[in-house]
Amino acid sequence: MKIPGVSRTLSVLATLFGISIFVFLVLRVIPGDSITGAFGIETGALTPGQIAELRVYYGIDQSLLLQYISWIHSFLSGKLGFAYSTGVSVATLTKSSLPVTIELAIIGTVLGVVLGIAIGMFSAKKPGSSRDFAGQLFGLLALAIPGFVLSTGIVTVMANKFHYFPNGYEYMTPWENPWMNFQQMMFPGLVLGIAVAAPVMRTTRSALLETVDKDFVRTAHGKGVPNNKVQFRHVLRNSLIPIVTMTGIQFGYLLGGAVIVEKIFALPGMGRQILDAIMKREYATVQSSIMVFAIMFVLINVATDVIYRKIDPRIKK
Amino acid sequence: MTQSSLLSVKDLGISTVQDPRTLVNQVSFDIGLGEAVGVVGESGSGKTLSALSILGLLPRGVEVVSGSVTFKDKNLLTLDTEELRNIRGNEIAMIYQDPMTALNPVMKLGKQLLEVIASHGGINDGSQNQVRVLLLEVGIPDVNRAMESYPHEFSGGMRQRIMIAMALLLSPQLLIADEPTTALDVTIQQQILALVSEARKKRNMSMLWITHDLGVVANLVDRLNVMYAGRIVESGTVEEIFRKPKHPYTAGLLSSLPTSTGTNRERLTSISGVPEKPWLVGNSCGFAARCSRAQARCHSEIPLTVTTDSSSVACFFPLGGN
Numbered sequence: 342m343k344i345p346g347v348s349r350t351l352s353v354l355a356t357l358f359g360i361s362i363f364v365f366l367v368l369r370v371i372p373g374d375s376i377t378g379a380f381g382i383e384t385g386a387l388t389p390g391q392i393a394e395l396r397v398y399y400g401i402d403q404s405l406l407l408q409y410i411s412w413i414h415s416f417l418s419g420k421l422g423f424a425y426s427t428g429v430s431v432a433t434l435t436k437s438s439l440p441v442t443i444e445l446a447i448i449g450t451v452l453g454v455v456l457g458i459a460i461g462m463f464s465a466k467k468p469g470s471s472r473d474f475a476g477q478l479f480g481l482l483a484l485a486i487p488g489f490v491l492s493t494g495i496v497t498v499m500a501n502k503f504h505y506f507p508n509g510y511e512y513m514t515p516w517e518n519p520w521m522n523f524q525q526m527m528f529p530g531l532v533l534g535i536a537v538a539a540p541v542m543r544t545t546r547s548a549l550l551e552t553v554d555k556d557f558v559r560t561a562h563g564k565g566v567p568n569n570k571v572q573f574r575h576v577l578r579n580s581l582i583p584i585v586t587m588t589g590i591q592f593g594y595l596l597g598g599a600v601i602v603e604k605i606f607a608l609p610g611m612g613r614q615i616l617d618a619i620m621k622r623e624y625a626t627v628q629s630s631i632m633v634f635a636i637m638f639v640l641i642n643v644a645t646d647v648i649y650r651k652i653d654p655r656i657k658k
Numbered sequence: 659m660t661q662s663s664l665l666s667v668k669d670l671g672i673s674t675v676q677d678p679r680t681l682v683n684q685v686s687f688d689i690g691l692g693e694a695v696g697v698v699g700e701s702g703s704g705k706t707l708s709a710l711s712i713l714g715l716l717p718r719g720v721e722v723v724s725g726s727v728t729f730k731d732k733n734l735l736t737l738d739t740e741e742l743r744n745i746r747g748n749e750i751a752m753i754y755q756d757p758m759t760a761l762n763p764v765m766k767l768g769k770q771l772l773e774v775i776a777s778h779g780g781i782n783d784g785s786q787n788q789v790r791v792l793l794l795e796v797g798i799p800d801v802n803r804a805m806e807s808y809p810h811e812f813s814g815g816m817r818q819r820i821m822i823a824m825a826l827l828l829s830p831q832l833l834i835a836d837e838p839t840t841a842l843d844v845t846i847q848q849q850i851l852a853l854v855s856e857a858r859k860k861r862n863m864s865m866l867w868i869t870h871d872l873g874v875v876a877n878l879v880d881r882l883n884v885m886y887a888g889r890i891v892e893s894g895t896v897e898e899i900f901r902k903p904k905h906p907y908t909a910g911l912l913s914s915l916p917t918s919t920g921t922n923r924e925r926l927t928s929i930s931g932v933p934e935k936p937w938l939v940g941n942s943c944g945f946a947a948r949c950s951r952a953q954a955r956c957h958s959e960i961p962l963t964v965t966t967d968s969s970s971v972a973c974f975f976p977l978g979g980n
Contacts, residue, residue: 556759559715563754564824565747565777568739574773575762653764654808 353639360635361416364628365409375399378622379426399425401624412625416632422625424618431629434614439633441610442599444515444522446637448530449595453537454588460538461545462577468550476542483539488598492532492605499528508606529606533598537591544587548580555579581652589645596634664730664864665689665712665750665832671724672707672716672888679937681720682707683888687881689832694858694865696875696896698911699885700933706755708885709836709868711735713746729832748778751825752834753854756841757817761809767820768805774827792823796853815846819853826857833858836868851878873915876900881968884908887944888936894969904969904976907945943973951975 376395377384387395396402400411415422421431464476500506507524515522552558553576561571600612607613611630618626649656665688672682682704689695699705710716712727712734727734729750734742754760762770771789775781786805793801796819809817818838825833835854839847855878858865867875875882876896883893884905892905903909910929931948939960943949946956955974963972 554718556754556756557762559717560754560760560821560824561762561773563713563715563746563752564774565743565745566773567743567777570777574765578764579762655763655810 349643353643356639357632357635361413361628361632362409364631365405365412365624368622368624368627369405373622374401375425375622375624376401378620408624412628415625416629421629421633424623424626426621426623431626434626435611435630435633438609438611438614440514441512441608442596442603442612444526445529445533445599445603445608445610446592446595448526449533449537449599450588450592452530452534453541453591453595454584456534456538457541458545458577458584461542462549462572464542465546465549465553473546476546480539480542480546483535483542488532488536489601489605491535492529492602495528495532496605508608512607512609525606525608529602529608532602533595536598537588537595540587540591541584544583545580548583549576552576552580578652582649585645585648585652589641592641593638596638662690663688663728664691664693665866666728667708667712667725668728669725670708670711670722670727672704672711672720673723673937675719675721678723679935681888681936682711683936683939685725685885685888685890687883687890687893689864689866691831692862692864693881694867694879696867696869696879696882697885697890698869698872698875698882700870702933702935703885704888704936705868705870705885706836709752709834709866712834712866713750713752714742715752744778747774747825747830748828749830750832750834751828751830752836753818753821753825753838755837757814757821757838758841760821761817763809765808766805767807767809767812771805771820771824771827774824778828788827789823792827793820795826795857796820796823797849798823814842815850818842818846818850822850822854822857826861829861830863832864832866834866834868837870839874840870847874854878872911884911887934887939889944889972890963891945891973892969892971898969902978904971904978905945905973906949906951906975906977909977910948951977 376387376392376399380387384392393402400408403411412422419432421435423429424431424434427434460476460479464473464480467473496506496508500509507521508528510521510525512525513521557579558571558575561575562568566574596612599610600616602608603610603612604616611633615627615630615634618630667688668686670682670685671680673680685704685708687695687697697705697708707716707720711722712729714734716722722735725735729745732741734745737745761767768786768789771792772781772785775785775788789805790801793804798804798816798819804812804820809820812820822838833854838854839850842850851874854865857863865879867879869875879896881893882896882899883890884899884907885891886907892899892903892908894904899908900912903912907929910927913927914929916926929948934944934947936944941960942958943952943956943961946952949956953975959974961972961974963970964976
């Protein structure tokens, strides 16, 4: 490898190319097309002539290869394709929905990492004790309860019992109404945060338990370093690599979780955009939105690699 | 405990926490002011555990079950966390067996050294210099670069030098060296030994050397304690032990040392059998099974330590008579 980053960039591009083909094909495999998506059961009432015209209108009369090329062309030109039901480009849709998902993802990740590391440390402090049991129980429950169950549970309890459901109002961006935005983001963020926290907690716990027995931790104690500093500077610092890895992986799941959580909490984000587009078989919208997710995931992976180098000097530049 | 004693270990017992197994039994020794004391024994004899217990650094699952460790009128075993922390790295410092794992791999060396000062009174303008002076003393070539480097950029010998600098930073009264040369090349060993020995003389520091190599400590210590199966079986001045060993085990150890002179060297003698596990010794002399002088009594009774003048031995039938 002569120029750093070249082979990395190539492999990223290859990954994205593979994803684009996969998504494109999977969408064609599921029953129905843009016409049945738009007309529903009334499709049966259409004449063959009308169907042929509609096929031309939606561009699905072309060969798969041509459809793919025309989508990729539109994607690379920045329009990301055309969303027929709304009459605007997918780029326009994404411009308003992507910030919602990014905000949600950031809240979920931060909450998940803070919660996960805190409970992991709490648990690892005394393995086998009742506090460890409590921490592990949290981890297990958070892993076992699916996001949609937790989401609907929260919505049901808050709306029915406490008559509090901020997501029932129109969505507000943080710039329009920060307080309302916070209330609307709080619960979906928490649901995603808990989903991220569980594996992060388990990874933190095992990484910490492995590190506390290392020689350099004994050295730190032998130097007279106060215990809390030993725990943070020596034990936690050396346990960060697996924690960062796990967080990066969880980010992918978080994007998937966002699809369901956004729908339940009526947030106009990327997830809801994808879900609605799948129902309507709006190929370009689904494909482009998933590509945006894929690019985000790849970027997160690159970021984790950069973070590795920051936390461990032994990983060569 | 004599008047000038700095550290006094008395009847120390160490055992595993679960499924209790005795690892160290009734170990007692004194270290006087400015004195260097050695503890020799083979792997599993309990010498490292005894050393680690002084500063409360025993690994998880192992604990002190009896005895006392008195350092300047304070029993280190009963001190609270903060009092013990104040002594660690400050009044008593330690260097460890494996320099490859003893340093934090993701922390700059300068920071790891400064951490000692920060933990005992805090860093001031002179702290950086204090570290530099020590690094120079232990023979680190480019001091400023070293402080900005990470442990993996240094060899084992260099890392042990840095560990030594770290231990000497606050001029401790007692330095515990737990086999500091075992993991190093033979050529480096001598340099490290000389370095520590020099630093000790300069500071009139007391020292505890832990080693399995009698040849290593012969020139470094004033008194020797020989451990076997969790107990001290013989102690005395280096002279006494090398010239007139009383315990058959000590004699066996000495005869297994290679000589560095002569061309027609004889085959080294060895002690037949394997070392007994401390928790399996029970009511007998731990060495009985391997001892050529052993009699019925040795298998059914624990020999008491008999002290004469400056030496002591725990044997029913010591060499040279009682």
